[in-house]
Structures are given as C-alpha cells and as structure tokens.
Amino acid sequence: MKRSAVANAVLIGVAGVFLTIWTFPVLWALLTSFKTERDVLAYPPTLFFTPTLGNYKDVLFGATTILPNLISSFIVATSTTIVTMLLAIPAAYALARLNLPARRAGGFYILATQMLPPVGLIIPYFLFLQKIGWLDSYKGMTLIYLTFSLPFAIWLMVSYFEDIPREMEEAALIDRAGRLRAFLYIVLPQVSGGIAVTVIFVFLNAWNEFLFAVVLGGNNVRQVTVAMFNFISVEQTMWAKLGAAAIVTMAPVLLLGLFAQRHIVKGLTVGAVKGGGRR
Amino acid sequence: MSQAGRVSLKSIVKRHGAVTALHGIDLEIEPGEFFALLGPSGSGKTTTLRIVAGLEETSGGSVFIDGVDVTHTEPGDRDVAMVFQSYALYPHLNVFQNIAFPLRMVGMPRQEMDDSVREAARKVHIDHLLARKPGQLSGGQQQRVALARAIVRKPRLFLLDEPLSNLDAKLRLETRGELKKLQRSLGVTTIYVTHDQEEAMTIADRMAVFMDGRIVQVGTPKSVFDRPATADVANFIGSPPMNLIHASYLDGAVTIGDHVLRSDCKFRGLRDVIVGIRPSSIRLGPTGIPARIDLIENLGDALLVDLRLGDDIIRARVGTDLSASEGDTVFFSAEPAHIHLFAADTRQRLNA
Numbered sequence: 001m002k003r004s005a006v007a008n009a010v011l012i013g014v015a016g017v018f019l020t021i022w023t024f025p026v027l028w029a030l031l032t033s034f035k036t037e038r039d040v041l042a043y044p045p046t047l048f049f050t051p052t053l054g055n056y057k058d059v060l061f062g063a064t065t066i067l068p069n070l071i072s073s074f075i076v077a078t079s080t081t082i083v084t085m086l087l088a089i090p091a092a093y094a095l096a097r098l099n100l101p102a103r104r105a106g107g108f109y110i111l112a113t114q115m116l117p118p119v120g121l122i123i124p125y126f127l128f129l130q131k132i133g134w135l136d137s138y139k140g141m142t143l144i145y146l147t148f149s150l151p152f153a154i155w156l157m158v159s160y161f162e163d164i165p166r167e168m169e170e171a172a173l174i175d176r177a178g179r180l181r182a183f184l185y186i187v188l189p190q191v192s193g194g195i196a197v198t199v200i201f202v203f204l205n206a207w208n209e210f211l212f213a214v215v216l217g218g219n220n221v222r223q224v225t226v227a228m229f230n231f232i233s234v235e236q237t238m239w240a241k242l243g244a245a246a247i248v249t250m251a252p253v254l255l256l257g258l259f260a261q262r263h264i265v266k267g268l269t270v271g272a273v274k275g276g277g278r279r
Numbered sequence: 280m281s282q283a284g285r286v287s288l289k290s291i292v293k294r295h296g297a298v299t300a301l302h303g304i305d306l307e308i309e310p311g312e313f314f315a316l317l318g319p320s321g322s323g324k325t326t327t328l329r330i331v332a333g334l335e336e337t338s339g340g341s342v343f344i345d346g347v348d349v350t351h352t353e354p355g356d357r358d359v360a361m362v363f364q365s366y367a368l369y370p371h372l373n374v375f376q377n378i379a380f381p382l383r384m385v386g387m388p389r390q391e392m393d394d395s396v397r398e399a400a401r402k403v404h405i406d407h408l409l410a411r412k413p414g415q416l417s418g419g420q421q422q423r424v425a426l427a428r429a430i431v432r433k434p435r436l437f438l439l440d441e442p443l444s445n446l447d448a449k450l451r452l453e454t455r456g457e458l459k460k461l462q463r464s465l466g467v468t469t470i471y472v473t474h475d476q477e478e479a480m481t482i483a484d485r486m487a488v489f490m491d492g493r494i495v496q497v498g499t500p501k502s503v504f505d506r507p508a509t510a511d512v513a514n515f516i517g518s519p520p521m522n523l524i525h526a527s528y529l530d531g532a533v534t535i536g537d538h539v540l541r542s543d544c545k546f547r548g549l550r551d552v553i554v555g556i557r558p559s560s561i562r563l564g565p566t567g568i569p570a571r572i573d574l575i576e577n578l579g580d581a582l583l584v585d586l587r588l589g590d591d592i593i594r595a596r597v598g599t600d601l602s603a604s605e606g607d608t609v610f611f612s613a614e615p616a617h618i619h620l621f622a623a624d625t626r627q628r629l630n631a
Contacts, residue, residue, distance in 0.1 A: 165367065167363045167367040168368075168369065170332075171361065171363060171369075173333075173334070173353070174332060174333075174334070174354045174355065174360065174361045175360075175380050175381035175432075176355035176356075176384040177380075177384045178353070178355055178384075181384065185380075189371045190370065190371055
C-alpha cells in the first residue's frame with residue numbers, strides 16, 4: 001500500500017517533469033503574447049507584468065495582420081486534406097484487399113518517400129512549378145503537399161483497412177449490398193477512427209509546413225508560418241507579436257485535435273468478429 | 280416443405296496457383312434437405328460452400344440452384360444466406376440494424392422490415408437484445424444474431440460454415456438441437472460445413488464426406504457410419520475411430536497374424552486387406568484372438584480398452600463389468616457382419 005503510494009508519487013513526478021518540458025515553450029509563448037515588447041526584453045524576465053491584448057489586436061486586425069495568411073493556410077491545408085483523403089481511402093482499401101505482386105515494394109516506396117529530406121526536393125519542385133506556371137498558387141502548394149501527404153495517408157489507412165475482416169464484407173455481399181454499398185455501409189464506418197487520425201496528421205503537416213511555403217509561395221499564397229517568420233527581421237524581432245501569432249496559429253489545431261479525439265475513441269472497432277467480443 | 284432450393288454441383292474444380300483444392304466435385308442437394316459437408320480441415324468443404332455462396336470463383340465446372348446456372352452470378356443475386364464461422368456481425372450496427380441490413384439493402388418498407396426483424400429475432404430468442412451492439416453480446420448471443428440475419432430474408436438456401444465451432448461444449452449441444460428444429464420449421468435447404476463428425480451425424484439428413492479435395496462418400500449419416508466407402512472414411516467417422524488392421528483375406532476368412540476371423544464377404548480369392556472393426560463391435564470373451572491389455576480408460580458408462588496385438592493397438596469399447604485388468608491377456612472377436620474390409624492398395628470398401 002505504502003509502496004504503491006511511493007511509486008505513484010514517482011510516476012506523477014516523472015510525468016510532471018516531462019509535461020513541464022513539453023508545455024514550457026507553449027506557456028512561454030502564451031505569456032509573451034500578453035507582454036509589451038519592452039517587457040519581453042526585460043532581464044531578468046518579469047513574471048508579473050501588466051497584461052496587454054495589444055499584440056492580438058495588431059496580429060489580427062492591425063498593420064501586421066496575419067488573418068489573410070491564416071485563410072491562406074486554411075485553404076492550402078484543407079484542399080490538401082480533402083484531395084489526399086479522396087485518393088488515399090480508395091488506394092489504401094485496394095492495397096489492403098488486393099494481392100498485388102508489387103505490394104511489398106510499394107509499401108517500402110511509400111515509406112521511403114517519408115525518409116527523404118524535404119530540402120533536397122525544393123529545387124526540383126521549384127523548377128517544376130515554375131515550368132507549369134503554378135508557383136505561388138493554391139493548386140501548386142496543394143500539389144506539392146500531396147507528394148508527401150498522399151503516401152503517408154495511404155500507408156496509415158492500409159493498416160486500418162487490414163484490420164477489418166474480409167468475412168464482414170463477404171457477409172455484406174451475400175446480404176445483397178453489392179461491392180460499393182458494402183464498402184460505404186460496412187467498411188467505411190469502421191475505419192472512421194482511422195480516417196479522423198489521418199485527417200489530423202495530413203492537415204497538421206500542411207498547416208505547420210514552412211520550408212515549401214516560404215520557397216514556393218509568394219504574395220498570392222503566403223501561409224501563416226511564413227507570415228510569422230516576417231516578425232523576425234534584421235533590425236528587430238517582434239517577440240510579443242510572434243508569440244501572439246503563434247498562439248493564434250495553434251488555436252485551430254488544438255480545436256481540431258479536441259474535436260477529433262472523440263471520434264478516434266468512438267471509431268474503435270469493438271469486437272465484432274467473435275473472440276474480440278467479450279472483454 | 281418448399282420445392283425451391285435444389286443445388287447441383289457439376290465437376291467443380293478449384294485451383295489456387297499450382298495447388299488444386301477441389302478435384303471435380305459433383306453433388307446433388309435436394310430441396311429442404313439438411314446437408315452436411317464433412318471432412319478434416321483442408322479437405323475442401325469450406326471452399327465448396329464458398330463456391331455455392333459465390334464468394335469464391337470456380338476454376339472449372341458449374342453451380343446450379345433450382346436448375347439455373349449461377350456459376351458466374353454475384354453472391355447477392357443468388358438468394359442465399361450465410362452464417363460465417365466468425366459470425367461476421369457488423370460491429371458498428373446494433374443487433375436490430377444487423378438483422379435488418381439485408382432487408383435494407385433491397386429497400387423493404389420500414390414497417391414490414393420492423394416486423395420481419397422482430398419475428399426473426401423471436402425465433403432465435405434474442406428479441407430482448409435488439410438495441411445492443413455485437414461487442415456487448417456473449418458468443419452464443421452473437422451466433423444467434425448471425426442466424427437471425429440469415430433467416431430474416433427467407434432465402435432459398437442457408438449456408439452455415441462451422442456455426443457452432445466457437446461455442447463451448449454445452450452450448451454447442453443445445454444450439455445443435457435448436458438449429459435442427461429451426462431448419463425443420465423453416466424447411467429451407469441448408470448446407471452445413473463441419474469437421475466434427477458427431478455434429479454431422481446428429482444434425483444432417485444426408486452428408487458428403489470430403490477428403491483431399493474430393494468427395495469420397497455421400498449418404499445418410501447411418502449409411503456412412505454403417506458402410507464407410509473407404510478406410511479413411513471409416514477412420515474419420517465414429518469416436519473413438521474404427522480400428523484398422525492389415526490382414527490377408529482368403530475366401531471369406533481374414534487372417535490377422537496367426538489368427539482367423541470370419542467375415543460375411545463372399546468373394547473368392549486371396550488378397551491383402553485392411554480389416555476395420557469399430558471399438559463398440561469388439562467382444563471380449565473366452566475365445567478369439569489373444570491380446571494383452573495395455574490400458575483401461577473408464578468413461579463412466581463404459582470402458583475403453585487398448586489391446587496390443589503385435590505392433591497394432593486395437594481399441595475396444597466394452598461394459599464396465601470387465602473382470603480383467605491391465606497387463607492381462609484376453610481374447611477378442613467380432614461378429615462377421617461387423618467386420619469391414621478395405622482393399623490394402625486402393626483403401627476402397629470390399630464388403631457389399
């Protein structure tokens with residue numbers, strides 16, 4: 001009894017340390033976002049200061065507004081996510097169900113694309129987009145993000161589809177559903193958790209992406225990560241505004257995560273095929 | 280009994296790459312029949328069922344249901360229902376929705392669907408579970424949901440793939456009886472796959488015994504039990520299995536070692552045979568073939584006695600009044616009518 005109390009305390013302590021390390025930058029950005037630029041540079045850092053909403057006002061509605069950039073990011077991330085999922089779901093289903101000879105090699109290729117350092121692709125991508133005139137455009141950014149998100153999404157979704165017993169689909173076929181309805185009514189609802197997870201990953205990657213955004217974007221498509229970068233300049237770094245911008249940028253991501261969390265839990269398959277049923 | 284549900288298989292062949300799973304299956308199943316496909320695992324019985332269902336393509340041959348060639352018909356267009364070994368319930372739908380699914384797929388009106396689902400659920404005694412999800416049910420309840428989903432459609436054919444194999448022994452026995460009654464009351468042709476010979480014996484009107492992708496015998500459980508067509512069928516049907524002993528035959532008499540047993544075979548000549556005697560047909564007494572008792576197992580209402588004869592072990596099922604004990608030498612014999620003879624080379628039955 002006593003021992004488990006000690007073990008508990010240690011566990012909580014260790015968890016606390018990790019949590020502190022992980023949340024510190026976020027909390028620091030949050031604190032900074034409410035300071036004036038003068039308070040930010042105070043040394044030693046002040047813990048007690050008069051909070052101001054001025055940074056948020058500037059960042060959202062002032063001269064240095066990032067609202068258009070947020071919208072740009074949202075368009076790019078959303079279109080990337082939609083196109084990715086529309087292609088990845090059928091592709092992953094096919095890979096999971098068909099005995100294609102190139103399946104293993106294909107799986108490795110998909111994984112390999114995730115290992116490439118993105119920096120190495122910037123120049124070819126730039127030249128390619130320039131040739132077809134898609135630089136600094138939404139379709140161009142979406143296309144480039146697809147090259148990373150699509151293999152990743154397929155790879156992730158395949159495992160979810162593989163978890164669904166074939167017999168379940170066969171039962172639907174015998175129950176006169178036909179291939180399409182068996183897929184839509186029986187298979188798809190069971191991978192909804194997997195779809196939610198994949199959507200989050202794909203959306204986040206596109207939303208947080210900086211490298212391609214800064215090189216392949218421009219005046220038309222300037223994503224929020226690039227706009228935030230502009231708070232750092234040669235003459236001056238506007239830390240407080242950067243902090244406010246960071247918090248504003250994080251907010252939708254956090255909301256998405258919270259919203260999806262419910263779905264992830266709900267989407268878990270609860271023992272349909274027997275054996276898994278009783279727990 | 281309805282006249283729909285006649286199934287004919289004509290020289291069905293199934294190949295997986297270089298492996299041939301079915302070597303030309305011919306089978307006629309009558310309307311309303313409870314028909315078992317029996318065989319050890321890997322003998323092709325499940326493949327045959329899946330071909331009837333349309334879940335598996337044939338490599339050759341044709342499938343007819345009620346005289347119509349359905350070899351290339353989609354599973355959904357064959358008007359058959361199936362219960363899978365795993366039950367294959369839809370985990371995201373509740374019991375009602377699971378049972379209603381095949382009706383929903385053909386756009387049955389709401390009220391009619393509601394009534395049909397409730398009626399099917401009542402028949403298998405799960406009408407109180409309609410709101411539950413499959414994951415919240417016991418194995419036996421899940422099995423009933425799968426059954427209800429099959430009967431709700433009133434199909435012309437039920438296909439059951441080892442539906443009882445995932446239940447515990449007591450429940451299996453109960454469900455077996457209920458299944459048989461249900462099938463009788465519905466009168467729908469039922470094809471039932473099992474590797475359990477006792478299950479097939481008790482439940483089926485007729486059965487086909489599969490061995491290595493071939494049907495070796497078709498008949499009523501009694502005829503298969505009484506007159507197994509090959510030594511392998513003899514060994515497969517019955518528990519404990521039939522004793523098979525190599526011997527030589529001459530004009531009706533069988534010689535095992537130095538000893539002679541009479542059989543009711545009439546044919547003339549000398550040949551190598553396999554003698555088959557069921558454990559329950561063996562009599563221990565003052566005369567017969569001497570053998571030493573290796574082991575006695577008490578089953579409660581009977582004794583299983585292992586007799587050693589040379590290198591062979593012969594099992595006998597005898598009454599509990601046996602006075603001999605392990606290590607003793609006893610004499611065994613069997614009625615001529617209970618002696619099965621199989622050719623040593625082809626393993627085919629020799630008695631009439």
